[in-house]
Amino acid sequence: MLNRDLLRNYQSAGVGHIIKVKKGALWMFMGLGKTVTVLTAVLDLFRSVEIKKVLIIAPKRVALHTWPTEIGQWSHTSLLTHTVLTGSPQEREKRLQEKTDIHIIGRESVPWLVKTLGKDWFYDMVVIDESSSFKSHAAKRFKALKLVFNKIDRMVQLTGTPAPNGLLDVWSQIYLLDQGERLGKNITAYRREYFYPKPGFFGFSLKSQGHAEIIYEKISDLCFTIKHSDYIELPELMVNKIDVQLPPKVLRQYKELESELYLSFEDGSEVEPEFAAVLQNKLIQLCNGAVYTDEFGNYTEVHDAKLEALDSIIEEAGGDPILCAYNFKADKERIVKRYGKKVTVLDSDPKTLDKWNRGEIEFLLCHPASAGHGLNLQHGGHTLVWFGLNWSLELYLQFNARLARPGQKHGHVIMHQIATSGTVEDKVFKALNNKTLSQEQLVDYMKRPV
Numbered sequence: 134m135l136n137r138d139l140l141r142n143y144q145s146a147g148v149g150h151i152i153k154v155k156k157g158a159l160w161m162f163m164g165l166g167k168t169v170t171v172l173t174a175v176l177d178l179f180r181s182v183e184i185k186k187v188l189i190i191a192p193k194r195v196a197l198h199t200w201p202t203e204i205g206q207w208s209h210t211s212l213l214t215h216t217v218l219t220g221s222p223q224e225r226e227k228r229l230q231e232k233t234d235i236h237i238i239g240r241e242s243v244p245w246l247v248k249t250l251g252k253d254w255f256y257d258m259v260v261i262d263e264s265s266s267f268k269s270h271a272a273k274r275f276k277a278l279k280l281v282f283n284k285i286d287r288m289v290q291l292t293g294t295p296a297p298n299g300l301l302d303v304w305s306q307i308y309l310l311d312q313g314e315r316l317g318k319n320i321t322a323y324r325r326e327y328f329y330p331k332p333g334f335f336g337f338s339l340k341s342q343g344h345a346e347i348i349y350e351k352i353s354d355l356c357f358t359i360k361h362s363d364y365i366e367l368p369e370l371m372v373n374k375i376d377v378q379l380p381p382k383v384l385r386q387y388k389e390l391e392s393e394l395y396l397s398f399e400d401g402s403e404v405e406p407e408f409a410a411v412l413q414n415k416l417i418q419l420c421n422g423a424v425y426t427d428e429f430g431n432y433t434e435v436h437d438a439k440l441e442a443l444d445s446i447i448e449e450a451g452g453d454p455i456l457c458a459y460n461f462k463a464d465k466e467r468i469v470k471r472y473g474k475k476v477t478v479l480d481s482d483p484k485t486l487d488k489w490n491r492g493e494i495e496f497l498l499c500h501p502a503s504a505g506h507g508l509n510l511q512h513g514g515h516t517l518v519w520f521g522l523n524w525s526l527e528l529y530l531q532f533n534a535r536l537a538r539p540g541q542k543h544g545h546v547i548m549h550q551i552a553t554s555g556t557v558e559d560k561v562f563k564a565l566n567n568k569t570l571s572q573e574q575l576v577d578y579m580k581r582p583v
Contacts, residue, residue: 137173137209141166143359148174150357151289156310158264158290160358160576162534167291168203171260172210174289179213179234184258184287186234188246191262193239198483199508200237200262218242222249240266240274247277257286264290265527267309268302270320275305282312293534294527295356296575300348301328301337303575307352315351349575358576368515369545370537375446376554377438379420386435387419387556398433402426413524413557420553421521423463432463439520440471442551446518447472447496454494454514458501458532460523468498468520479504489513501525501532510535515543519550522561529565 140148144166147159151174161167178184189200197217204210214233218225225242226249236256238246240263247254259278261267267275267290288310296302304323307316317323327344328337339345379387390396390404394412397403404424406412418424422439423432447455459465469476479485479499489497490512497513501523504510517536522529537546552558 134211135169135207137207140169140173144170144173147357148177152177154355154357155286156288157355157357158292158295158306158310160292160295160356162293162359162576165293165359167293168199168262169207169210171289171291172204172207172213175235175258175260176209176213178258178287186256187236187258187260188256189235189237189260189262190240190243191237192266193241194481194483194486194503194508195262196237196239197481198486202509204235218246225249243274244277247280254281254284256284258288259285260289260291261309262291264306264309265292265294265296265302268305270305270308275309278309282309294530298526300339300345300575303348303352307355310355315355316348345575368537368541368543370533371545371547373547373549375442375549375551377442377551379438379553379556380436383419383436383438387416390419391416391557396424398424398426398435400433402431402433416557417521417523417561418461418463420556420558421461421464423461423467425461425463430462434467438553439551440467443468443471443518443520446516446549446551447475450516452495453516454489454492455496455516455518456489456504456510456514456536457496457498457518457520458504459498459520460500461521464520465498465500472496486510501528504532504535508535509538511538511541515541515546517546517548519548521551522558522565524561524564526565 143161147161147167147170150157150159151171159167159170161170175184175187189196191200197219201215201217204213204215213235215235215237216228216231216233218228218236218238220228222245225238225245229236229249240261267278269275290306290310292306295306301324304316304320313319317326324337327340327348329340330336331338378384386396391412395403395405404415404426406415415424418432419435420439422436423434425432443457457468459468465478469478476496476498477485477489477494479497485494486508488494489510492513494513497510515536517533533548552562
């Protein structure tokens with residue numbers, strides 16, 4: 134069992150930040166040990182009788198597996214008792230009555246919890262794991278927490294990706310900490326102060342870099358921010374971009390869909406995207422090898438170029454475990470069909486994660502939204518594959534960090550990116566890199582010496 138003496142200097146500094154700042158954030162990149170940092174601070178606050186009951190809000194799998202596991206792995210945090218609020222509403226309501234130090238709940242159940250407790254809300258400390266999932270001011274989970282703000286004495290927000298799509302994402306997270314004191318009482322005022330509408334009103338752009346620095350400065354007192362590159366030598370992430378060529382016929386179909394916004398297939402199905410965003414998704418689907426043709430999930434398979442590239446990756450791995458990300462259900466079904474029992478699809482059963490980390494799963498297939506936050510998968514392998522990318526920087530960074538993190542037994546992690554050259558996927562890579570720069574600037578600005 135691990136003990137408190139093993140905490141790194143920056144983790145101890147993070148504990149101090151949580152205790153000092155009643156409502157604040159740890160913006161620590163993936164793999165830096167946010168979980169045990171928070172649990173240590175929680176233990177100290179219980180011992181000083183500053184808190185009575187803690188609620189931890191996390192992505193579902195992280196709530197079921199990561200937090201309970203982490204509590205039991207450290208000798209000092211194992212003193213904390215916990216209950217996971219899971220199951221049907223009736224089962225969750227029964228577990229609410231358990232007199233443990235910590236209740237852990239999936240973020241999708243936050244509206245239910247607020248409604249169920251009402252005026253009897255009894256959590257004086259709330260921890261939001263992956264607070265970037267509260268970035269939407271219109272989301273039910275954000276609105277629910279607003280209702281109990283005044284009943285919460287302490288709040289800690291955790292994320293390695295505070296601004297996955299730019300600084301607009303920061304407002305809602307900071308509002309839950311200060312009720313608009315720093316960035317304005319509503320999102321409209323925040324936009325008006327710091328952003329210009331993009332042409333055609335498709336989103337917003339910062340007025341200037343100076344406006345970004347004003348935002349950084351206003352919130353810097355709330356946020357404890359470091360990067361793993363500053364304090365930890367992580368396994369090297371070796372990127373292997375595998376360019377595949379679309380078959381000539383499929384390339385003609387791609388260009389037709391891109392220019393004509395219409396495509397028909399030999400089986401009689403057709404695709405006619407009405408909006409630019411829909412078109413981009415259809416083009417990515419075509420690059421992957423299967424295109425959805427209706428709203429019921431039916432799709433037409435057009436090529437196996439990426440599956441053939443995946444054949445080569447599996448063969449070269451020689452039985453070493455592979456963690457593979459897919460984006461569309463059609464891709465998952467095609468991969469499972471091709472490799473059969475060799476594939477294990479990540480589910481909600483914590484035992485699946487345990488089997489992976491013991492090296493008992495050869496090929497683990499998962500959507501990055503299901504495995505991108507907080508899961509410790511570094512013990513099970515060092516080969517990662519992106520079957521196809523999407524536009525989300527948050528999912529991209531989070532999923533990449535599942536293997537390249539402390540505890541990785543190998544000196545490196547190999548990340549294979551299967552991409553069709555000369556297609557929209559080139560734009561996806563460029564967009565992810567641009568968003569990474571913006572997020573790096575945010576984190577770098579607010580770093581403080583430890």
